[in-house]
Each structure stands twice: as C-alpha cells, then as structure tokens.
Amino acid sequence: MTKMPLGKGLNAGLRAAMEADDKVLIMGEDVGKLGGVFRITDGLQKDFGESRVIDAPLAESGIVGTAVGLAYRGYRPVLEIQFDGFVYPAYDQIVSQVAKLHFRSQGRVKMPIVIRIPFGGGIGAVEHHSESPEGQFALTAGLKVVSCSNANDAYWMIQQAIASDDPVVFMEPKRRYWDQGEVDTTSEPMPLHASSVVREGADATVIAYGPMVKTCLESADAAAEEGTSLEVIDLRTLSPLDLDPVFESVRRTGRAIVVHEAAQTLGLGAEISARITEKCFYSLEAPVIRVTGYDLPYPPSRVEEEYLPGLDRVLEAVDRSLAF
Amino acid sequence: MPDAYVADDPAGAFPLVQLLTPEGERVPHADFAYDGDDDSIRGLYRDLVLSRRIDFEAHALQRHGELGLWAPALGQEAAQIGSGRALRPQDFAFPTYREHGVALCRGVDPALLLGLFRGVELGGWDPAEQGFALYSIVIGAQTLHATGYAMGLTLDGEVGRNDPERDAAVIAYFGDGATSQGDVNEAFDWAAVFNAPVVFFCQNNQYAISASTDRNTRGPIAQRAGGFGFSGIRVDGNDVLACHAVTTAAMEKARNGEGPSLIEAYTYRMGAHTTSDDPSRYRDSAEVETWKLKDPIERVKRYLLLQGTPQSFFDDLDTEADELGKHLRETCKSLPDPDLAALFDHVYVDGSPELMEQKAQYVAYRDSLEPEGSES
Known part of the structure; x- marks a missing residue:
C-alpha cells in the first residue's frame, strides 16, 4: 500500500499502462513538457519520449480525429481533453466516429481510445472549466463511460480503460485530484464496469460517482451522528451501468437518493431513478430523489457552492425520503 | 485552356496540370509526365468505364427501388481512377461516400458499395484488408482519420526508408464543400505540424449539393496548403493521366518522409448530388453541356483510337462492363x-x-410475434 493523491494515482496508472504496451500513446494539449495543466502526465514524456507522449496542436477535434486514424493503425491513444467544457469541438469525432466505427464495420474495426476529461466544479474556475458532460457520452451507444472517485480506483481504472478494446470516456473528478488515498498496486482490482458499495448502511441508499462520492461519504458520517445509517454506492461505471448492487441495496433500505453535479433534467439520475422504479417498485418506501446541479449553465464560481450538491442538500434529501 | 477551368483562379496562380486534352491529345508538362505505356492507359480506360458502369447500374437500381439512395460519381471518374491507381497495396485511402472509382482501384467488390445505400449495412468491407476505410458521410471527418493514420505510419517507421515496396502513405479524399469544415483545416494543420505522409485529394466538383464553390471558398482551393506550410497543386480532374502523375508524385513525396501535399482536382459533378437531388433548381443545363465536352472517359477513348487500339478491346470491355452490371444487379x-x-x-x-x-427483451418480443405452428 502506498499513499498518494488521486492525480498521482492516475499518473502511476498511465505509466504502468505505457510500460505494459508500447502501442499506448498519450496525446493532448500541454501533456508533454508541462505534464498537463493538472500534471497528470507529469514526467511521462521525459521517460517515454515525444513520440509516445505527444503535445497536440490546440484543436480538440483534431486530437480525437487523429486518434481514430491511429487506432485504425493499431495504436491505443489515451487523449487528454484539458477541461470538460472544451470537449465539444470534438463532439462529432467522439459521437459519430469513435463511438460508431466498430458498429459500422460490423466488428471489423476497433477503437481502443481513452478520452480523459477532468470534470466537475468546486475549484473556483472560470467559465467552461467546471462542467459535467458525462451524461451526453453515457447516452451514446458505442461509448463506455467511467468515473473514479479515489486514488486506488484512479490507478487501476485508467489501466483497465486503456486495456479495453472499446472506447472509454474517462471522467476525472478534478476537485479530488489532490485527495490522498491508499493505493494497492499488487492486489487484483475489481472489474472496470462494476459499482461498489463504499459504505454499508440500513436506512437509505445514496448513489453517486466521481467527485460526489466523497460528499456522500461525508454526508453519511454526519447522518450517523444523528442516528441515520446511509449506504453509499460509488457507481464507478456510467455506461454500461452496473445497478445490481443498487437494486440489492434499495430492496433492503427502501429509499434511494441519487447525487450528481450535472444538471437534473435528463441527467444520469433520471435513468437510475427510472431503473430503480422498474426493478424495486414493491420495495420502495419513498420516491427516488435526485440531488443534482440545477438546470442552469454552470454559474459564476462565487455561487458554485450553492449550485453544487453538498452535504446539507444530501442530508435534506435523506430527511425528505425518510419522512415520506 | 477552356474558360471553365480557370474561373476559380483568375490570377492564374495555380495553372492546371494537364497531360491529355479533351480532344485526346497528349501534351507535355514541365514537371509531370504519365509514367505508363499505352497498355497502362488501356488499363486506366478499363477502370474508367467500369466505374461509370457501377454508377449507371446503381442509379438504375435506385430508380427501381432497390436502393434507398445513390451518390453518383458521374464525371469524376478520372480524378478517382487517376489517383486510385497511384496507390500501392501498402497505402491507405480514406474516402467520402462518393469514391466508387477509388473503391474499385482498392479491390473492393463494387457490389459491397451498395449495402450502405440499400440500407442493409453501414460498412461492407474490411478496411484493413482493402487499405480503404469505410465511407465517411459526416463531411471532412475522415481527413483527420487519414492524418492520424499517417502519423501512425511515421511512428511505425513505414516512411522514408527509400524502399518503394514497403514505404507507405495515406490519401484523404474530400470535396470542395468540405474545405469549409473545421476538421479539414485541422487536418491540414496537424499534417503539416507532424510532417505526416498524407496526400489531401480534393475533388472540386464545383458543388456542395446546391452551393457552388464560391459559397465555400474564395480563391483556389490549392492555395490553402501554402497557409498551412505545405504545397498545393491544381490538376485537370477530368484528365486521368494528369491525376495519376500528380498523385504519384505527391504519394512518393509522402512515402519518402517529405510530408503532406494538397491536390485540387478540378472537375465537375455531372450528375445530381444524390438521387434525391434536383440540380435543375440551381444550375443551368448549358453549364452541364460545356462540361460534357470535357468528359474524362471520351478523351481517353479518342487517344486510344488515335493510337490504333483495335475495336475488339472496346468490345471486350463492353462485355466485361455488362457482366459487372449483371453482378451488381444480382x-x-x-x-x-x-x-x-x-x-x-x-x-x-x-x-x-x-x-x-x-437484446434479450427484443428477441423475446420478436419471438412472441411469430405465429405459432405456422405452416409455410
């Protein structure tokens, strides 16, 4: 076990993946000498060279579009989109090309591309640097979408995503990059597309992913002080969803609260809520409640703490569920 | 040079490379020569005729309701065959949805082109096996794929070994309309920055559906390359010898590790954009008539007849084209x-x-609809 911040877990995972397979390339803006604006690729260009850690021209569609060609050629490109709000210029390449080429070619062409996106708010950033676009990729057939919430998952999930023959959109909780955690580099990790019960509880099930997992764990600590026992599930995989642990939990607790930073309408919470209702209808003691960002463009950062789900909003939702 | 050829380049900054006139006369050029003999030209003629036959049959199949749509390449055969025959087996081509002639050159069974337009599949061939990517319908997206593939060739050391049998390059096809797309301009930039072995082959057929070239660009398309740091050239896109010579040189340069090139093949879309289009709403038939005089196939036939090619060659080719037509229909x-x-x-x-x-839900639902104990 080694203690390291989540961002360092990603860095170590990237390094391990590059050592394991020389077809793995890193490409993105400022990923080379600078090591990325968050330093996630720190030191990799120095050790693996400029042909494997490629500083890209400033063009997101170009980053993803050329990666398609590299994947045709047998490479496994790992792309860094510098911030969530900058992914949209690449949207066509991701949704119409990366996601569909395997299907269009009847399985002949593989697109083992990882698109890393630091996402979410809470760092006081300027516009376009705090968004949560994961839902737009999770609803796209052909893409897989995952999000890590801790250093150990960061280390393993990035390696598993790179090893996947399917394209993976890898959502990184940027405000948790500096959170320390234990990383076990020797034990067999859990599968990439599996949800995890990160705290057991009996009174209500709280479902989250990425940056909100920590918020929900803190909420569970606070609730415990008041005598309420919350079970917290880290989804980890957003497409495909792995909801069996959620169903199992909700059948026990009878109550579910889904938490994400992304806006409410048509967010992942809507889909998860629908599925819980389909699968756990007779177990539910209350409607599934969503605690999310509001249906606004991301607000100016001075009010982002009011916009983002926090401990108090999660607990307020728990109270509503219990009181129903 | 006929006026229609220079309309987009009034300053004459990018004179068209031409090696075979519409009258069937070979003309010399200071920098380019067709490197084959008359037998090779007969080979090109065969490809031209067969590719036009693919178009003819597919068009008829669409009119008979067998295809939902067809995108004819009528009039662009020389640009496609000339460039397509300049490729080597180890090269890779990234087409639009109109590169039927290039597909023929890459050895794709032309019948496989029909699946997409019939609505039975979205691809049809194995890109790796044919060195020919799937048709790309989002305009310009494939130019970035081509550039990335070319970057991969460089990383793999497949470029610049002075080994013509192994050195490889990429060709990216697109049209005049695509030059307005961000992806195409990004591809130009990336290719230049990474010195990628890619040839950008623009068939300027003068229309993006209804929008004539001046709605998409001002100034010759070939001029674009200079702004990105590589060279562009304009070629008579209805002259198969010139297209072959210019593409051969550009591919050779790319394979040698000397970076990207842009070729603007100046041609004309003789047919509609697709079978759903009505060109009479946006262009004069007189314009089409002037381009008929520059037909890419007729000029080669004139040349071959002048060289004394026996009638039996043309008769045999007609038979072969008929067989191809039958194969396509069946x-x-x-x-x-x-x-x-x-x-x-x-x-x-x-x-x-x-x-x-x-899937299980769908199958169960579908099976529930099967009439029980139905007799055929």
Missing part, C-alpha cells in the same frame, strides 16, 4: 436484410450486460 437484390438482434453484438467489443438485456 448481388444487390440478394443482399439480405440485417438481423436486428445480431446488431446488438457489434456495439462493443467487450459487450455490455445491459445491452444484452435489451
């Missing part, structure tokens, strides 16, 4: 509808449990 009508259940299996390599659950 194969098209026998292409099976896809099995929707099977499509669930090709969304992901590693599968998805929730998608398999939907």
Whole structure:
C-alpha cells in the first residue's frame, strides 16, 4: 500500500499502462513538457519520449480525429481533453466516429481510445472549466463511460480503460485530484464496469460517482451522528451501468437518493431513478430523489457552492425520503 | 485552356496540370509526365468505364427501388481512377461516400458499395484488408482519420526508408464543400505540424449539393496548403493521366518522409448530388453541356483510337462492363436484410450486460410475434 493523491494515482496508472504496451500513446494539449495543466502526465514524456507522449496542436477535434486514424493503425491513444467544457469541438469525432466505427464495420474495426476529461466544479474556475458532460457520452451507444472517485480506483481504472478494446470516456473528478488515498498496486482490482458499495448502511441508499462520492461519504458520517445509517454506492461505471448492487441495496433500505453535479433534467439520475422504479417498485418506501446541479449553465464560481450538491442538500434529501 | 477551368483562379496562380486534352491529345508538362505505356492507359480506360458502369447500374437500381439512395460519381471518374491507381497495396485511402472509382482501384467488390445505400449495412468491407476505410458521410471527418493514420505510419517507421515496396502513405479524399469544415483545416494543420505522409485529394466538383464553390471558398482551393506550410497543386480532374502523375508524385513525396501535399482536382459533378437531388433548381443545363465536352472517359477513348487500339478491346470491355452490371444487379437484390438482434453484438467489443438485456427483451418480443405452428 502506498499513499498518494488521486492525480498521482492516475499518473502511476498511465505509466504502468505505457510500460505494459508500447502501442499506448498519450496525446493532448500541454501533456508533454508541462505534464498537463493538472500534471497528470507529469514526467511521462521525459521517460517515454515525444513520440509516445505527444503535445497536440490546440484543436480538440483534431486530437480525437487523429486518434481514430491511429487506432485504425493499431495504436491505443489515451487523449487528454484539458477541461470538460472544451470537449465539444470534438463532439462529432467522439459521437459519430469513435463511438460508431466498430458498429459500422460490423466488428471489423476497433477503437481502443481513452478520452480523459477532468470534470466537475468546486475549484473556483472560470467559465467552461467546471462542467459535467458525462451524461451526453453515457447516452451514446458505442461509448463506455467511467468515473473514479479515489486514488486506488484512479490507478487501476485508467489501466483497465486503456486495456479495453472499446472506447472509454474517462471522467476525472478534478476537485479530488489532490485527495490522498491508499493505493494497492499488487492486489487484483475489481472489474472496470462494476459499482461498489463504499459504505454499508440500513436506512437509505445514496448513489453517486466521481467527485460526489466523497460528499456522500461525508454526508453519511454526519447522518450517523444523528442516528441515520446511509449506504453509499460509488457507481464507478456510467455506461454500461452496473445497478445490481443498487437494486440489492434499495430492496433492503427502501429509499434511494441519487447525487450528481450535472444538471437534473435528463441527467444520469433520471435513468437510475427510472431503473430503480422498474426493478424495486414493491420495495420502495419513498420516491427516488435526485440531488443534482440545477438546470442552469454552470454559474459564476462565487455561487458554485450553492449550485453544487453538498452535504446539507444530501442530508435534506435523506430527511425528505425518510419522512415520506 | 477552356474558360471553365480557370474561373476559380483568375490570377492564374495555380495553372492546371494537364497531360491529355479533351480532344485526346497528349501534351507535355514541365514537371509531370504519365509514367505508363499505352497498355497502362488501356488499363486506366478499363477502370474508367467500369466505374461509370457501377454508377449507371446503381442509379438504375435506385430508380427501381432497390436502393434507398445513390451518390453518383458521374464525371469524376478520372480524378478517382487517376489517383486510385497511384496507390500501392501498402497505402491507405480514406474516402467520402462518393469514391466508387477509388473503391474499385482498392479491390473492393463494387457490389459491397451498395449495402450502405440499400440500407442493409453501414460498412461492407474490411478496411484493413482493402487499405480503404469505410465511407465517411459526416463531411471532412475522415481527413483527420487519414492524418492520424499517417502519423501512425511515421511512428511505425513505414516512411522514408527509400524502399518503394514497403514505404507507405495515406490519401484523404474530400470535396470542395468540405474545405469549409473545421476538421479539414485541422487536418491540414496537424499534417503539416507532424510532417505526416498524407496526400489531401480534393475533388472540386464545383458543388456542395446546391452551393457552388464560391459559397465555400474564395480563391483556389490549392492555395490553402501554402497557409498551412505545405504545397498545393491544381490538376485537370477530368484528365486521368494528369491525376495519376500528380498523385504519384505527391504519394512518393509522402512515402519518402517529405510530408503532406494538397491536390485540387478540378472537375465537375455531372450528375445530381444524390438521387434525391434536383440540380435543375440551381444550375443551368448549358453549364452541364460545356462540361460534357470535357468528359474524362471520351478523351481517353479518342487517344486510344488515335493510337490504333483495335475495336475488339472496346468490345471486350463492353462485355466485361455488362457482366459487372449483371453482378451488381444480382448481388444487390440478394443482399439480405440485417438481423436486428445480431446488431446488438457489434456495439462493443467487450459487450455490455445491459445491452444484452435489451437484446434479450427484443428477441423475446420478436419471438412472441411469430405465429405459432405456422405452416409455410
């Protein structure tokens, strides 16, 4: 076990993946000498060279579009989109090309591309640097979408995503990059597309992913002080969803609260809520409640703490569920 | 040079490379020469005739309701065959949805081109096996794929070994309309920055559906390359010898590790954009008539007749084209509808449990509709 911040877990995972397979390339803006604006690729260009850690021209569609060609050629490109709000210029390449080429070619062409996106708010950033676009990729057939919430998952999930023959959109909780955690580099990790019960509880099930997992764990600590026992599930995989642990939990607790930073309408919470209702209808003691960002463009950062789900909003939702 | 050829380049900054006039006369050029003999030219003529036949048959199949749509390449055969025959087996081509002649050059069974337009599949061939990517319908997207593939060739050391049998390059096809797309301009930039072995082959057929070239660009398309740091050239896109010579040189340069080039093949879309289009709403038939005089196939036939090619060559080719037509008609009508259940299996390599659950639901629903004990 080694203690390291989540961002360092990603860095170590990237390094391990590059050592394991020389077809793995890193490409993105400022990923080379600078090591990325968050330093996630720190030191990799120095050790693996400029042909494997490629500083890209400033063009997101170009980053993803050329990666398609590299994947045709047998490479496994790992792309860094510098911030969530900058992914949209690449949207066509991701949704119409990366996601569909395997299907269009009847399985002949593989697109083992990882698109890393630091996402979410809470760092006081300027516009376009705090968004949560994961839902737009999770609803796209052909893409897989995952999000890590801790250093150990960061280390393993990035390696598993790179090893996947399917394209993976890898959502990184940027405000948790500096959170320390234990990383076990020797034990067999859990599968990439599996949800995890990160705290057991009996009174209500709280479902989250990425940056909100920590918020929900803190909420569970606070609730415990008041005598309420919350079970917290880290989804980890957003497409495909792995909801069996959620169903199992909700059948026990009878109550579910889904938490994400992304806006409410048509967010992942809507889909998860629908599925819980389909699968756990007779177990539910209350409607599934969503605690999310509001249906606004991301607000100016001075009010982002009011916009983002926090401990108090999660607990307020728990109270509503219990009181129903 | 006929006026229609210079309308987009009044300053004459990018004179067209031409080696065979519409009258069938070979003309010399200071920098380019066709490197084959008359037998090779007969080979090109055969490809031209067969590719036009693919168009003819596919168009008829669409009119008979066998295809939902067809995108004719009528008039662009020389640009496609001239460039397509300049490729080597180890090269890779990234087409639009109109590169039927290039597909023929890459050895793709022309019948496989019909599946997309019949609505029975979205691809049809193995890109790696043919060195020919799937048709790309989002305009310009494939130019970035081509550039990335070319970057991969460089990383793999497949470039610049002075080994013509092994050194490889990429060709990216696109049209005049695509030059307005961000992806195409990004591809130019990336290719220049990474010195990628890619040839950008623009068929300026003068129309993006209804929008004439001046709605998409001002100034010759070939001029674009200079702004990105590589060279562009304009070629008579209806002259198969010139297209072959210019593409051969550009591919050679790319294979040698000397970076990208842009070729603007100045041609004319003689047919509609697709079978759903009505060009009479946006262009004069007189314009089409002037381009008929520059037909890419007729000029080669004139040349070959002047060289004393026997009539039997043309007769045999007619027979071969008839056989190709029969093959296309028969194969098209026998292409099976896809099995929707099977499509669930090709969304992901590693599968998805929730998608398999939907598949099971679909299959169960479909099977519930089968009449029980039905007799055929």
